Amino acid sequence: MKPNSRLSLALHTLGHMAGDPEKVQTSAYIAEHAGTNPVVVRRVLGRLKKAGLLDSEKGHSGGWWLAKTPDQISLADVYLALDERMVASEGKAEPLACSVEDALHKRVSGVLEEVERSLVEKLAKTSISDVCAV
């Protein structure tokens, strides 16, 4: 797969699950249909579980299932659960020597932060049920 495909994989999986809720799916099954590895699936879905979007159980008839209805899960929930920050840099604020440069740097960071917020707002307007091929 291509780099940074976590969001794509998550949406694909959730969309797949939304097509048949209540059904428990194993990471091996999901990985096969997504063309990747079960461990990669568990890595991504683990974050979604921690955010309360999914639940999982070990054991013989274990696997993964939706913790909410598809229309209750927005793309913003997924994006934030994965801790993605595609626009704004993760970085800390190390003050620059020149105060003018420092002010400009803060300005740029502020603008990117606002764009990031705008992106999340946009994502919040779409839910998994919109992605699911019904």
Added chain:
Amino acid sequence: MKPNSRLSLALHTLGHMAGDPEKVQTSAYIAEHAGTNPVVVRRVLGRLKKAGLLDSEKGHSGGWWLAKTPDQISLADVYLALDERMVASEGKAEPLACSVEDALHKRVSGVLEEVERSLVEKLAKTSISDVCAV
């Protein structure tokens, strides 16, 4: 510097230039104030030049300057000039074996494409003069 900082560097540089248009700045000078390398600066600014946002000249008193006024340069211009696609994946469409999976994959890609468009729309609403610390 941190990975994928091209947009940040570009905005920083343009904001710096907007603070004093008409002034010709060398890549060495810009690099010093941005805390990076002259070649890196030329790499990024070269794309902006190709997009018509900047101009440059070789020679003794050469360097870089704005090709437009700061309010005529939107963040979307910069983003597109850098060929960034932060949300939607660059990828091609390789049809999957299962038609259901293929349809779902297309649906996910379509949603991400729309989010990408929305991001550019948002960027188009801000100009370099808004970033410039006046």
Added chain:
DNA sequence: AAACACGCAACAGAAATTGATACATGACGT
């Protein structure tokens, strides 16, 4: 002619991500 700055190619190093193997933990079925 010399100094200067862009433009481009090539390469090393760092960082992030994916893919894969191994193994412990826990749950279910017989």
Added chain:
DNA sequence: ACGTCATGTATCAATTTCTGTTGCGTGTTT
């Protein structure tokens, strides 16, 4: 109770992407 199955986590290799750097050619100015 025991074997099976699936999650959860750690670890490592391979790939990719990006930055930082050096070198050199081209063109302009002094």
